[in-house]
Amino acid sequence: MEKPSLLPLLDARLPLTEEKVAEAARLAGVPLAQAWGVVRYYPRYRGLPQGRLLVDDPVARSRGFPGLLERADGTHPPLGLEALSPIYLRFTPEGRFLEWGGGWVSFREFRLPFALGRGRRLIPPEPILSLSQHRALGGFSWLRAWEAGQLTPERVLRAVEEAGLLGRGGAAFPTHVKMRAVAQGEPPKYLVANADESEPGNFKDRFLLEHHPFLVLEGALLSALAVGASRVYLYVREEFEAAILGLERAIGELGEAGLLPVPTEVFRSGGLYICGEETALLESMEGRRAEPRLKPPFPVERGLWGRPTLVQNVETLANLPLILREGPEAWRREEPKLFSLSGEVAEPGLYELPLGTPLGEALRRAGGEPSALKAALLGGAAGVFTRDFAFPLRYRERLPLGAGAVVAFGQEADLWEVLLGLAHFFQEESCGKCFPCPLGTAVQAEMVRRRERDKALLEDLARTLKGSLCGLGQSAYWAYQSLLEVEGAA
Template identity: 40%
Template sequence: MSETLILSARWGKPGSAKLENYRADGGYQALDKALGMEPVAVVEEVKKSNLRGRGGAGFATGLKWTFLPKDIRPRYLTVNADESEPGTFKDRYIMEHDPHMLLEGIAITCLALDIHLAYIYIRGEFAKQARALEAAIAEARAAGIIGPRLLGKKDFALDVHVHRGAGAYICGEESALLESLEGKKGYPRLKPPFPAVVGLWGKPTIINNVETIANVPWIVQHGGEAFAALGVGKSGGTRLFGVSGHVNRPGVYEKPVAYNLKKLIMEDAGGVLGGRKLKAVIPGGSSAPVLAAHEIDISMEFDAVKAAGSMSGSGGVIVFDESACMVRALARLARFYAEESCGQCTPCREGTNWMEGMLHRIEAGHAGAADVARLEQVANSIAGNTICALGDAAAMPVQSFLKKFKPEFLAHCELRRCPCGDTAWGLTQEPRDAVAGPMRYAR
């Protein structure tokens, strides 16, 4: 079976971000087709496609769309381009190399859901990607694709704007994103009500990840069933998997949703660095529970990874070879969550700092076995006790690292130092040749 590439096919082609080239490659034909369809028929195709949210939660996109109350207007669309979960680096390539594909997905989604104003909330650190999106929006507006009439054919006004964040992981959480877009600090909201009912400025709002929306033109063009056929069960299509860490060829690989994780690492990403043995894999962004080397012969499909005790999440796969220190890695992850906790809920605000401090002491050899036990206790006290998922996201790595690699933690306590010392991040710490879809980045 030849591989179907939905999202990455055009990356790296000269001028791939330009409107004329997008159109020459068949761009905006799906929007044209959607203009001839009933809005409910478009939603129906997306439901049939089994498209699930690519931001991390894997929620059924078509189902989410049906949560909009029937009779409340205006409604808004917000595209989540806040890609900030450690190990996740996929949406940036869509925005940089095929921004019109995203824009076409936005236009079709808005047409289907009777939405006339959409925002792309992009993390502040993505300057290049924000410029690419702004240029694409300006081109589409000048060409009459968006604006007062869609594709210059239908009286359907649509405005699309880029809203740049300013450095806060929490703003990738959808209700914090809305707060931020309203000009406030990113404090997550209590749910319910969910954003589809009470969202931006109190109005019904659909929030979808960049990759999710970028699939919509293909689904409309080729039909929901064709998309579903690329996957298995309740998951359709392809996904952008990002592989980073101790592999020979890190990068973004577009593969069917149910692709095998071991194959992705050992074949596509070129296997483990320096011919060393694999130690561990975080399969879906830093929040996903870690898998030991013997646990990775699994499908990356959302439910399959869940059955293996972890999460497919954002598709960000982080690989550790046998020379890496798992305590050092977890200490750094704990620092991330302590840094990024918004401070609203006490268990997360206090607990993430405690975990960071304890892990730092364990890594430095200044702790005992009782501290390792206490660390687990703190993680268990955060999980499930916070408004948003950041608390769980901070607890899950700690719980899973301790479950699978506890002897390493205890060895630090016994030796009174890190057994790996200067090579705690691995025996090879160099940039490597990288891949993003069809593109190659020589180091």
């Protein structure tokens, strides 16, 4: 890093003492009060719960949640395990484990089952965990052209623009616009791969990191060269320990092979939902609480350490090598999108489908029958319940697609119990920086607990939450509002 960052310094000194916190603050060059503010903000520093924990996700909420909870000592926020839900964890002084296959598997070893992946372009035919495997699939084929001067930054930017690639993290912002803005900035510049996948129902980025790390790294390096970034950071959700270790091995292998044209490193995230918001992410990398910044200026102008920074989602970056290999027109003809399908379907998993696929068809691919469902949750916590199974799964439509999470619920599911889980999630994950969000999410949780159906009250709540600084608060009421609409249409 340009400066020593506080979070890695604290991580290297766990378990923390007053002396260790003071040492980390001194090395990072930050006030001691700031260091203690960080320690008390991020879960892994203030003390993780111990014992047997139930992963509290929308699928578990729909499958007899009170009974599942009786067999646990507490709960843990979603971990991208919805295709396997319900899932129990065990946190002990010796480490963190997942209950799997009749035993306990360490977070350092557990990967999502590869069989969950169904696709042919972004999803490989087998786990690709070595450079030789990746190159056999055509990986880094563009590098010789780059070294020979036949592939230039402008050609890459133009290819991304012609493809019309939209960001896959949920905001669907045109990728080429962000890339060009950073390319025009003055060095030093940075690229940050946002792999802090915390949205309930999503596990696409986790799957890519665990089973196709070289594709993600290839996209990140290609993008970094195109915009003139001097360093690449992969900001990975800290619970994805196997993915982090795999990425670090892949970076080492690329370095040994001379295929690492830009210095690259992994940064363990702060471990909170708000860390997925790009400016809160940058705040945490700079050693502060993960609180969203006021915009403008945007990260492409003043990002990490005040320098132009390109923040891109994992799936977005993974598409760049495909666009170069296939050509923008061919890539766009059947534009691939990863969808995390879970809940009441026979084969939950990660499905690579063309953008525009009807929701009902996507569910049938996973062995679900729309006519037998009560509703589907589209887009995760920051999404909506719907029964419009003809809805085309693409961006800029009537319903938010988000990052591509789809959770199906059968007729027996209590959708109010699912909504209560989402409401508690928002309340717990609010960073507290702006007044409307912590107030609104707390009121919402109580309204959902009472199963309040007064639309006037919900409108008041929505007006409050719309005043939030970032998307966490601004979207927190969408699922609530949509559930009332689904009930009214039933």
